[in-house]
Amino acid sequence: MEIHRIDRYRVRLPLRIPFETSYGRLTEKAFDILVVTDDQGNQGIGELVPFEQPDYIEETIETARIMIENYLIPLLKDVDIRHPKEIALLFDEVKGNYMAKSSLETAIWDLYAKREGNSLKTYFEDTRTQIPVGVSVGIQTDLTKLITQITQYVALGYQRIKLKIRPGYDLKPIEAIRHRFPDLTLMVDANSAYTINDMSHLKQFDDYDLAMIEQPFAANDFLDHAQLQKEIKTDICLDENIRTLKDCELAYALGSCRSINLKIPRVGGITEALKIVGFCKEKNLQVWLGGMFESGVGRALNLQFASQKVFTFPGDISASDRYYYEDIITNPFVIENGEIAVPDGLGIGVTLSKEALAKYGLYETISTN
Ligand code: OSB
Numbered sequence: 249m250e251i252h253r254i255d256r257y258r259v260r261l262p263l264r265i266p267f268e269t270s271y272g273r274l275t276e277k278a279f280d281i282l283v284v285t286d287d288q289g290n291q292g293i294g295e296l297v298p299f300e301q302p303d304y305i306e307e308t309i310e311t312a313r314i315m316i317e318n319y320l321i322p323l324l325k326d327v328d329i330r331h332p333k334e335i336a337l338l339f340d341e342v343k344g345n346y347m348a349k350s351s352l353e354t355a356i357w358d359l360y361a362k363r364e365g366n367s368l369k370t371y372f373e374d375t376r377t378q379i380p381v382g383v384s385v386g387i388q389t390d391l392t393k394l395i396t397q398i399t400q401y402v403a404l405g406y407q408r409i410k411l412k413i414r415p416g417y418d419l420k421p422i423e424a425i426r427h428r429f430p431d432l433t434l435m436v437d438a439n440s441a442y443t444i445n446d447m448s449h450l451k452q453f454d455d456y457d458l459a460m461i462e463q464p465f466a467a468n469d470f471l472d473h474a475q476l477q478k479e480i481k482t483d484i485c486l487d488e489n490i491r492t493l494k495d496c497e498l499a500y501a502l503g504s505c506r507s508i509n510l511k512i513p514r515v516g517g518i519t520e521a522l523k524i525v526g527f528c529k530e531k532n533l534q535v536w537l538g539g540m541f542e543s544g545v546g547r548a549l550n551l552q553f554a555s556q557k558v559f560t561f562p563g564d565i566s567a568s569d570r571y572y573y574e575d576i577i578t579n580p581f582v583i584e585n586g587e588i589a590v591p592d593g594l595g596i597g598v599t600l601s602k603e604a605l606a607k608y609g610l611y612e613t614i615s616t617n
């Protein structure tokens with residue numbers, strides 16, 4: 249198949265609750281939906297997920313748009329794609345820029361699955377139809393409000409809580425949550441806010457039976473994470489560090505972590521994500537699926553991918569209404585008994601809501617062939 253046309257919706261969705269992390273506060277999520285069309289008029293959709301500021305990782309939505317328009321789309325010109333796994337190789341000559349690559353790569357996987365008449369999950373091994381899910385809770389300095397929020401999420405059935413932390417906001421909220429919920433599966437995510445000088449402070453986290461500590465140190469640090477993992481009992485999980493299979497191999501070889509937060513966009517798409525899953529299975533390294541505040545399009549992709557049984561630990565894949573008042577797909581995701589159902593339709597299995605896109609999105613054609 250050949251890609252003959254690419255359109256995009258630039259979307260901004262207001263968040264129900266502002267989301268604060270160690271690096272900033274988000275009140276609205278900007279993202280693009282890319283629509284790729286083949287030579288027969290079949291279409292696939294993918295989500296471009298980076299933030300507007302380069303504060304989670306270096307990519308931003310604007311740098312990604314430049315990479316897509318000026319460098320990635322030209323690589324697709326006149327190429328006969330036999331299988332979507334060829335895209336990662338084709339994009340390899342562009343260094344980094346994984347989220348930009350992923351938006352097109354995942355759209356092409358969706359297109360391919362639709363063209364072949366399959367649900368995307370049929371291309372993965374050992375799948376199930378319901379996914380256990382958790383929720384990531386932003387920094388909230390008012391501990392009463394924090395506990396109220398977590399109580400609501402627990403009542404809704406979320407099977408795991410991830411608390412965002414930063415220096416000065418860690419042991420107190422952890423203790424408050426543990427006091428109220430002694431048996432809750434609880435983890436924390438620092439988004440790179442600590443340094444090796446905080447070692448003795450971080451060791452105190454061992455007292456709270458945390459499932460893991462996600463990304464305490466810098467996004468490109470492997471050595472200090474390895475040092476910490478040697479000295480602490482709690483599992484370390486890497487998020488920002490992991491862009492490629494090579495990063496996983498390095499983390500494993502050095503002992504930098506015992507768990508991997510896998511985000512398909514952060515590793516450039518499905519093909520690299522599958523390699524990472526294979527490696528983690530082989531090495532018995534825990535892997536679970538993270539999120540980027542995706543709309544229903546990215547969320548559907550995450551659910552398809554998380555259908556693989558290796559993802560036993562509940563992912564950052566919450567119901568649509570945890571994030572947004574209104575989603576841009578016709579059937580928003582709901583949580584039931586702590587799980588979300590994997591969509592059954594062709595490809596990623598969701599349909600864009602033209603009304604919601606008219607309200608929140610700007611439509612434009614970015615490539616014709
Ligand atoms: O560090 O995992 C993270 C959201 C945005 C950017 C980074 C992260 C997160 C989350 C929430 O923790 C993930 C989600 O629910 O989509």
Ligand code: MG
Pocket residue numbers: 437439462463487488509
């Ligand atoms: Mg994280």
